Amino acid sequence: MSIAAQMRMTLLGPLDQKAAIVEALQRLGVAHLIAPPGAHPEVTGTAAGVRRLRQARDYLQGATHRRRLFRPRQPVDIEALVERVLANRRARGEVIDRIEALKQHYRALRPWGDFHYxxxxxxxxxxxxxxxxxxxxxxxxxxxxxxxxxxxxxxxxxxxxxxxxxxxxxxxxxxxxxxxxGQSLSQVREQLDIQEARLEEIEIERVTLTRWIYSFDQGLAALADSTDLREALDWCEGDREFFSLRCWVPADRVEQLQPLRDLGAAWSLEPATGADNPPTLLRNRRPFDSGSDLIGFFQVPGYHSLDASAAMFLSFSLFFAVILADAGYAAVVGVVLWPLRQRLGRRLRQLGVAMVAAGIGYGVLVGSYFGLTPAPQSLPGQLRVLDINDFDSMIKLSITVGVSHLLLAHCMRLWHLRSSLAALGPLGWMLVISGGFLAWWIYIGAVTGEAAVTAATAAVVFGALGILLFSNPVAVTDWRTLLQRLGAGFTGLYGISRAFSDILSYIRLFALGLASASLAVTFNQLAATAQQTWPGYGLLLAFLVLLIGHGLNFILAIMGGVIHSLRLNLLEFNNWAVEGEGYPFRFFNKREES
Structure with a gap:
């Protein structure tokens, strides 16, 4: 898990080869272009063409049925196809509006009966x-x-x-x-039949046109490529003989630039410094690269910050499992995701597997299977090691998870800053959080002894000193820089209350998990009561209670698991681990298939 090192490249070449060199750079697809000062995105008629193409493509993709994609070997008239699709779209909208109006008129006429004036x-x-x-x-x-x-x-x-x-x-x-x-009921019904038949014809034509989706995708890619190339050419600087173009290139992909030499190009490379602000390109191994999507959902970490993708991938899966709190529900999630595995893509598929595996594992540990608890002597009963109804133990577990999560955030930041005195700031936070956590265990009577009290006190005091002195490790050269450093330190100490509230936020893991498990048990009890109270049709009523009750609880548990797991990772964890927001690396590449 890392952020790819970037090299600032200045590309040089003869002016008469500018178009060929820049197009070759686009084909290589290794660079992120640096816009010159005052540059603005080009506004041309291309935007309208892209919009029309996208509308046509999206309309065809929304069809209920699709034909096999046609990959033409010869160029096709994309504009004529787009006009044909959009005409179909307009006709479909008009017919649907007419059908709705006729249905409303039919409902209004029906009480009066069918008669002719x-x-x-x-x-x-x-x-x-x-x-x-x-x-x-x-x-x-x-x-x-x-x-x-x-x-x-x-x-x-x-x-x-x-x-x-x-x-x-x-x-x-x-x-x-x-x-x-002035129309009778039968006349309105006849017009409604005509319009519905017309709608069927339009839908058939729409399905027929879906064979051209690939051509629309290629057309969109070609338009985007031409727009990017035109913008890159506008960003080139130079004189009458040579041009230059600045960009960022990952350090491990510099060797791929060699084909540009054949066109007479040359370049200079400089590693990114602390004063630079390069784009962020996250590099992670499978399956932790799924965490990059979770981070990107909130913000892109700055280039000089750290990549927390792996930690976020693991903690998101764990928190989702704790909130779901049922092995049966987790298995249902797996059954639902299985038919969608190809559409989800590799990264989301990896994340789904981790969520299902964690959900089943935690559900086994708490012994919950659709709200049913296995017998103690059975194998599932023996695997049950956590009692979700033991409030004291579960709250302790939630607080411990919160403390561990924030300690991990500061530990990652400490490792990232290990080569400078700034690392003493995260170390101070780790001591303060650990000391406060130990003090809490002493307060509830779980830990006793003078040594524990001394350790907790020392950790908080030395940690607070670390926060005060190294929250902003600016070199002290005069009284102004001293005040600046101490001011940042006092501001950092004020964040202790925020750390306390962030840790308490993790109690939601226990609360939401308990709510999900309790609702599952309640619906099981209601179903059992209905079956016993009304023999015969009580079985049908019990089935409906189980189906509707567990369905509603399942949806709420999934929503709570995703939303609150994202919140704990992106707000509580990410705010402590990652400092500064960056912008993503945008490859200058070809999208159209050759």
């Missing part, structure tokens, strides 16, 4: 007026002299028709009339 001359100038009234209006038209009839009722309304030449005044009928339109 007679010609106005056949009714001698009279019209039909429709009214929908609340059901509690027992005799709404008792004083009305016009002919009317109640045609239907439902659980909320009654539907009445009045025959009159003109709409009745509000004094006669104090209710607004319903607007039914």
């Amino acid at each position: 007679p010609a106005l001359s056949e009714l001698d100038g009279y019209r039909l007026w429709f009214y929908r009234l609340p059901l509690h209006e027992v005799d709404p038209f008792k004083d009305l002299r016009l002919p009317w009839a109640r045609v239907s009722t439902d659980h909320r309304y009654q539907y009445l028709i009045v025959i009159a030449e003109d709409e009745a005044a509000l004094q006669e009928i104090p209710f607004p009339r319903s607007h039914t339109g």
Whole structure:
């Protein structure tokens, strides 16, 4: 687990070979370009083309069914394909809107029945007026002299028709009339069938067009490549004969630049110094590289900071398991993820395996299988070593996990700063946290003796001195730098209260795990009670209670496990381990397949 060392490269070449050299650098895909001062992203018509291509590609990827991807050997007219897909998208939207309007009209007409309006001359100038009234209006038209009839009722309304030449005044009928339109129920149903058939034709065309998804991906890649290349050419500096381009290159990939020499290019290399701010490129071995995605979810560590990917990968899996607190639920997570293993990609797949393995392992240790506890004499019962209902022990365990996690953060920072006096700052924090933890064990009576009291006191005192003197190890040359150093030290001491609150935050591991386990047990008890109380159909009721109850509890446990595990890692742990935020290494490379 490390951050790749970077070399600042200044690429030089003849001006007439600029396009060829920069394009060759893009094909190599080893550099991160450094923008010149005042440079801004190029704004051209390419952005609109990319947007249209992406809209078309995303629309096709959303199809329920897809055809086998077609990989054309000859160039295709991407713009014509994009227009065809977007036309299909527009037509589909219009038809869906029309279908929804017809369905709403059909529902409004259905209580009145299926009938056709007679010609106005056949009714001698009279019209039909429709009214929908609340059901509690027992005799709404008792004083009305016009002919009317109640045609239907439902659980909320009654539907009445009045025959009159003109709409009745509000004094006669104090209710607004319903607007039914001029079409009958069967006519609306016929139009609805036509539109639904049209929608099927559009969906068939959409599925047919999915064979071009690969071409759209290639088109997007080509547009992105051309935009990056044009931007790189604009960033080149030079005179009438030569040009230069600055970039960052990983130290272990400098040898890959040799093909540029064939085009007349040369370069100078300088290692990154403390005054530089290179991009961050995380390098981790499997499976710990999955932790890089977790770190990137919150922030990218600075180049001069440390990479906590491996620690975050392990602790995230462990915390998720503690919050899930059930081997059965963890197995269900594995069953759900198994069909998705190819879509998840290697890194997420590794993280999923670790989460499932940790969840099953911790579930076995606490002896919880869908809320059921195995018999003590059985093998699962013998493997049970933790009692999640033992509040005192679980709180002690949660506090111990919190202290260990923060100690690990400071230990990693100590190792990162081991070559300077700044390492005494993290060492001071480790002493303060360890001393406070020992003092807590003395307070609750778990540890006794004068030696323990002396050790705890000494650890806190010497640790506080380390924080005071080395939080900002600036060289003391005058009274201003002395005040600056002491001011940073007092600010660091103020963070002791934050460390205390961060450690207490780890109690959420026990609280959420207990809540998940307790709900599982409760739903099991409710199901058993239903089965015993109502023989026969009580079995069906018990099954529904188990299905709905455990399903809801499973979703809540998964959400809590992911959210709070991320919080403990990214807020409590990461804030102590990683100092400074960086920006990711962006490879200047080709995306389009050749």
